[in-house]
Amino acid sequence: MPKIEAGSVREHRAQRLARLIDAAEALLDEGGVEALTAGAVAARAGIARNSIYRYFDSIDDLLELVVSREFPAWTQAVEQAIAAETTPEAQAAAYVRANLEQAARGTHGWRAALSRGSLSPSARERVRSLHTSLREALARVVRELGRPQPELTVAVLQAVVDACIRRIDQGDELTTVSDFAEDATHRLLAPTTGQDFPGHT
Structure with missing residues (x-):
C-alpha cells in the first residue's frame, strides 16, 4: 500500500x-x-x-474542478441563510443576500470568466446544472408564497441576483448592491392589486 x-x-x-x-x-x-x-x-x-x-481524467476535468471548487460552500451558505428565516418573503431576501455575499468573496468573477471561455461544452453543462440545483432553493421558497406566476417570479429574482453579481464582479460595493437587490426583492414579492399597475383594467 x-x-x-x-x-x-x-x-x-x-x-x-x-x-x-x-x-x-x-x-x-x-x-x-x-x-x-x-x-x-x-x-x-x-x-x-x-x-x-x-x-482527474484530463486538464479539462481539472478546469471544471477549479470552476466549481467553491460551489459546495456557496450552496451551504445560501441554504443556511434561508433556514435562518421564518417567512417565505424573508427567505427569498436571504437567498438574494447570501448569493451576493458569496460573490463578493473575490473569486467569482474569474471563475465565471473561466467557465464561459475555457470549459468544454459538457463541462459547462455540468457547471450549469450546479447553478440550476441552487436556484431550486429559491423556487421552493417562491412556491410557498402561493402566488400566481411562480416560475416567472423565480426567473425575475434570479435575474436580479445575476445582474447584481455582475456589478460586484465589476467592483461595486457589496452593501450598496445588496441593499438594492433586497429592496427589489421585497417590492417584487409585496402583495399587489390591479390598481397598482398603470393602465390595468
Whole structure:
C-alpha cells in the first residue's frame, strides 16, 4: 500500500486533490489557460506526473474542478441563510443576500470568466446544472408564497441576483448592491392589486 500523508486514504486523496487544484489556480493566475499543462500542475503540486490522473481524467476535468471548487460552500451558505428565516418573503431576501455575499468573496468573477471561455461544452453543462440545483432553493421558497406566476417570479429574482453579481464582479460595493437587490426583492414579492399597475383594467 502506498504511503499516505493523512489519517486515512480518503483524507490523503482529498488533500492531494486540493493541492492539485491550488496548483492549477496558481498557474491560471500566472499564465492563463495556456500555462495549465499536466507537467506544470504536477511540478507545482509536488506530485509525480503519472500520479495526477488518479484524481482527474484530463486538464479539462481539472478546469471544471477549479470552476466549481467553491460551489459546495456557496450552496451551504445560501441554504443556511434561508433556514435562518421564518417567512417565505424573508427567505427569498436571504437567498438574494447570501448569493451576493458569496460573490463578493473575490473569486467569482474569474471563475465565471473561466467557465464561459475555457470549459468544454459538457463541462459547462455540468457547471450549469450546479447553478440550476441552487436556484431550486429559491423556487421552493417562491412556491410557498402561493402566488400566481411562480416560475416567472423565480426567473425575475434570479435575474436580479445575476445582474447584481455582475456589478460586484465589476467592483461595486457589496452593501450598496445588496441593499438594492433586497429592496427589489421585497417590492417584487409585496402583495399587489390591479390598481397598482398603470393602465390595468
